[in-house]
Amino acid sequence: MGSKILIVDDEPSASDYLRLLLEQEKFEVRTTANGVEALIALETNPFDLVISDIRMPQMDGLELLTHLQQRWPDLPVIVLTANEGIEDVVQAIHLGALNYLVKPSSAAAVGEAVKKALRFRPSKSVEPPLVSELVGESPAIVDVRHRVVMAARSDVHVIITGDTGTGKELVSRAIHAYSAAAAGPFVAHNCALSPPELFESEFFGHRRGSFTGADRDHSGLLRQADGGVLFLDELETMLAAHQAKLLRVIDDGEVRSVGAEQSQRVSVRFLAATNRDPAIMMQERTLREDLYYRLRGIEIRLPTLSQRLDDIPLLAQHFAGADSAGFTPDALDALMRAEWQGNVRQLRNVVQGAKAAAGEGKVGVAHLSLQSGGRGSHQFGGEGQRARESDGSAPQGSTLREIEYWAIQRALQECGGNRTRAAKMLDIDRSTLRRKLAEFGVT
Numbered sequence: 001m002g003s004k005i006l007i008v009d010d011e012p013s014a015s016d017y018l019r020l021l022l023e024q025e026k027f028e029v030r031t032t033a034n035g036v037e038a039l040i041a042l043e044t045n046p047f048d049l050v051i052s053d054i055r056m057p058q059m060d061g062l063e064l065l066t067h068l069q070q071r072w073p074d075l076p077v078i079v080l081t082a083n084e085g086i087e088d089v090v091q092a093i094h095l096g097a098l099n100y101l102v103k104p105s106s107a108a109a110v111g112e113a114v115k116k117a118l119r120f121r122p123s124k125s126v127e128p129p130l131v132s133e134l135v136g137e138s139p140a141i142v143d144v145r146h147r148v149v150m151a152a153r154s155d156v157h158v159i160i161t162g163d164t165g166t167g168k169e170l171v172s173r174a175i176h177a178y179s180a181a182a183a184g185p186f187v188a189h190n191c192a193l194s195p196p197e198l199f200e201s202e203f204f205g206h207r208r209g210s211f212t213g214a215d216r217d218h219s220g221l222l223r224q225a226d227g228g229v230l231f232l233d234e235l236e237t238m239l240a241a242h243q244a245k246l247l248r249v250i251d252d253g254e255v256r257s258v259g260a261e262q263s264q265r266v267s268v269r270f271l272a273a274t275n276r277d278p279a280i281m282m283q284e285r286t287l288r289e290d291l292y293y294r295l296r297g298i299e300i301r302l303p304t305l306s307q308r309l310d311d312i313p314l315l316a317q318h319f320a321g322a323d324s325a326g327f328t329p330d331a332l333d334a335l336m337r338a339e340w341q342g343n344v345r346q347l348r349n350v351v352q353g354a355k356a357a358a359g360e361g362k363v364g365v366a367h368l369s370l371q372s373g374g375r376g377s378h379q380f381g382g383e384g385q386r387a388r389e390s391d392g393s394a395p396q397g398s399t400l401r402e403i404e405y406w407a408i409q410r411a412l413q414e415c416g417g418n419r420t421r422a423a424k425m426l427d428i429d430r431s432t433l434r435r436k437l438a439e440f441g442v443t
């Protein structure tokens, strides 16, 4: 017997369309015209999935969701919306909806969303304080933790914005780790680091021999991320034409390799990060509006460190580690007055360097490599500082990773940014250099 699906929509044409589609797929379907009718149907019959419109007379979708959360918290709900731009969807997700569909949706998009929802098993119960990787108690970061939990419980795509070093990648890894797809892959891709000519091949894969240099089959990012997450970093650098292709995959889940005859279905959740403001990018036409609205099931904006100075002592303790003797009051004070263009990443590096310099003792002001005038000045900090300070030798107390970063920056600087020559100088190949730069989040 097929799964039982309850459709709730006041427009008969909309529910008939869905019913037809779903019955063809052998589901058992019942339609109701509003929230009240839906609740009555649910009281008398078990259902495996609810697909509900949001705007309806009598009891609307949001109110229905509130009731469903109380009575049947594990029942998956997909909401229908007439327009992606509105806030309804965000509210619905907040109230526990798993996903949404825009009316009218293609048969492929409906099928994909329904199958995913039926496979969905609620993740281990996760409350905001449990998202312990995200250190901080300021209201802004507490809100971020709430959104991470919301994102982990639902199955929508997420867009994460924030300056460099504010924790975008950390947030996306946390969403994956707490979600029902945690056992699935987490594939990270930095859009800024791959040449546009390789887009098709990198995302969709290629068959051996499909172009010069394709000496073996390549599965592509979308297949690699099947059943899990594809983290798209620096989304703002993706060409508009490629954004359109990405949007198509998001909607129909079909992937066809370069040189292949057949396409394949994948189920991928997209978490996209950018350090630019999406509203401005859309004005400039560097970000397609349709892609933005498709990705923005939930949007998470990360605060800069200067917007949450009160969290600095907590973060400093966190990065110093449990075995640390702590900080002198002066040192904490200096950290709170410093300027943090490189945000949390920069703070982490300053603290780790200071701890190495302090040894067993407390970290004092003298151990901090902060410039006078209260400006953060660590070489692994803000973009502007990276280039300026990458001469001389690596600072004392650096971790191996930091030394590596330093060596790469210096090589790039000496080669005027030419990656091929920098790679040669470092005696590594170009793809290794590219991968390392990606790890360090350098464009």
Ligand SMILES: Nc1ncnc2c1ncn2[C@@H]1O[C@H](COP(=O)(O)OP(=O)(O)OP(=O)(O)O)[C@@H](O)[C@H]1O
Binding pocket: 133, 134, 135, 136, 141, 162, 163, 164, 165, 166, 167, 168, 169, 170, 171, 275, 315, 318, 344, 345, 348, 441
């Ligand atoms: N709230 C936080 N609590 C603890 N550590 C954090 C927090 N935010 C960021 N970090 C740490 O700061 C470093 C930088 O974070 P991350 O790499 O996620 O930043 P990002 O926003 O992706 O930066 P970029 O735009 O430069 O790629 C990481 O080591 C991360 O673990």
Ligand SMILES: [Mg+2]
Binding pocket: 168, 169, 233, 441
């Ligand atoms: Mg990053």
